Amino acid sequence: MQVLHVCSEIFPLLKTGGLADVIGALPAAQIEGGVDTRVLVPAFPDILRGVADAKAVATGESFAGDYTLLFGHFNGVGIYLIDAPHLYERPGSPYHDTNLYAYTDNVLRFALLGWVAAEMASGLDPLWKPDIVHAHDWHAGLAPAYIAARGGPAKTVFTVHNLAYQGMFYAHHMNDIDLPWSFFDMNGLEFNGQISYLKAGLFYADHITAVSPTYAREITEPQFAYGMEGLLKQRQLEGRLSGILNGVDGKIWDPAHDLLLTARYNRDTLEEKAENKRQLQIAMGLKVNEKMPLFAVVSRLTSQKGLDLVLEALPGLLEQGGQLVILGAGDPVLQEGFLAAAAEHPGQVGVQIGYHEAFSHRIMGGADVILVPSRFEPCGLTQLYGLKYGTLPLVRRTGGLADTVSDSSLENLADGIASGFVFEDSNAWSLLRAIRRAFVLWSRPSLWRFVQRQAMGMDFSWQVAAQSYRDLYQRLL
Incomplete structure (x- = not known):
């Protein structure tokens, strides 16, 4: 089984929140459990510097300009990088400039991330093709939509880390992102008259996961769902929404071996x-x-x-x-x-x-x-x-x-x-x-x-989560 995670950050190379911690740990735990897992990210400067052995495996043209697909390794995990300097080589965070203004071309920067994921599902890398494309949060939300538009060359999972961030863009950008206008629909990625990258993930994915069982229930209720409760309730009734709890990376967080502490200890000391x-x-x-x-x-x-x-x-x-x-x-x-x-x-x-x-x-x-x-x-x-x-x-x-x-x-x-x-x-x-x-x-x-x-003494290791995801992937396949 070959799994591709699609996301915008990865710990410790680039982190703005908990999403990076997940991507920094889950793929490695899945590889340990026997799943052939890789990660696709934009080639932001910090990530590019960290994946020192990255080599070109493909080049292409897209609606967002030319790009090169690089492949290298970090901490034993295969990493694909979308190298498009005109989109990703910038100071500031992955999402906004140093004055905290969102980049005006985010609509293209993160559409390309989803589009390259669909290219990979269609065989962009001649040596490796995913059976499952696992997209994370709104930045990767278009991946399931592009894959659906191609007739579903891979099964898709979309994980909601925080439903509050919805990736909203003006409707006229449908002309810019290489999706059929028919996708701009209430039964599609339209939300309150705009494009929502988050809703694209929720609508087109074969299965949605939230990062805890209780959150998976909460997001079907109006006070937590930010207007998405109808769609999420429907997915729940179809058996296409579940919660899988995040884990803790024991290599980084363990008081018995944590070199950042003055004194190390365990439950017996x-x-x-x-x-x-x-x-x-x-x-x-x-x-x-x-x-x-x-x-x-x-x-x-x-x-x-x-x-x-x-x-x-x-x-x-x-x-x-x-x-x-x-x-x-x-x-x-x-x-x-x-x-x-x-x-x-x-x-x-x-x-x-x-x-x-x-x-x-x-x-x-x-x-x-x-x-x-x-x-x-x-x-x-x-x-x-x-x-x-x-x-x-x-x-x-x-x-x-x-x-x-x-x-x-x-x-x-x-x-x-x-x-x-x-x-x-x-x-x-x-x-x-x-x-x-x-x-x-x-x-x-x-x-x-x-x-x-x-x-x-409680076990919140990533191995537990990795097994739950493996079971889900097998059901989908």
Whole structure:
């Protein structure tokens, strides 16, 4: 079975979010499981530099100009790169310029990604042809449409990592992207009078997956579906929508072997974690005190992530004797709010604006609780890292957070399945009650240690997800 993943970023070469982590780990896990898996990405400068052995395997002309298809390897995975410097060789992120304006030709840049995937399904590389084309998020959403337009030379899977991003473009661009105008239809890629690359993926793929079982259910409901609920409900009824939980890359996230930590530890040597906490308190200018529970946020600072609720609940957290560490960037109002809190509560609140991969490991290794109070969360990787590091997640019951964290209720403690703290309603009062429960558990050190061990023993490896995808591919074939 030959599988081609189509996407726009891959960790560690180019990352703007969790999508890159998935593509950095899932293909390798699939290869380990015996599936011949490769990846197709645009030749963005950072990716091109990282795939040092890339050689041309084909050249072609397209509606978006000439391109060369390169093939090389990274971390043992075969990578195809679409080399079209006039489209991809730019500063800034893959999606927008240094002033954060979306590139005006994104309509062509990401149409070409889907179109080359269809070319590959039709045999562009004479030595390798996919049976399954697995497209990710709106950037690759046209791949299933182009493949459908050619009569389906490969089966297609489309994975939704975040339904909020829909890849919307003006209708007149149908003239530019080499798809029949008949595809511009309610039963097609038309959405509110525009082209939606996301809807193209949802409509034309043979199967849709979401990155957690709960998120797969949630996106059939109006409050999570951004207007796509009718189509997604239909796909669910047809048995063409399912949820497969993301995994954690154990080569990168494992406290027993993580060289970014001051002290390494496992579930049997949890006392070593205390040194990481001490170093984190020093680094963030906090009072060094192992008896104060240290709460942490590692996140984009947005209201989707519920971080306005953290600001609102912060006085209550500090009154009970807790500390807070923040690593992230985003909404200027939230950034200002957290910086003001750090100035007002020196020794109790530490804030680092920006994102540093290495520092996120130090926070995960040193904190006691990781806060993920999201309003919606397709899968969430932060809470999975928290579980792995014995840093108990405190989460809202939504999406992948609901699927991965069990509340430390009396029943769950008795059944030995407690792994964190879960609250229901998206408000500061509900969050504060969960924080209060965390303090109560913290006051019972042996019980806290019991829950940490339980959390660290859970299996969220990519091998589990890779097997689920393999089963899905086999059903489609």
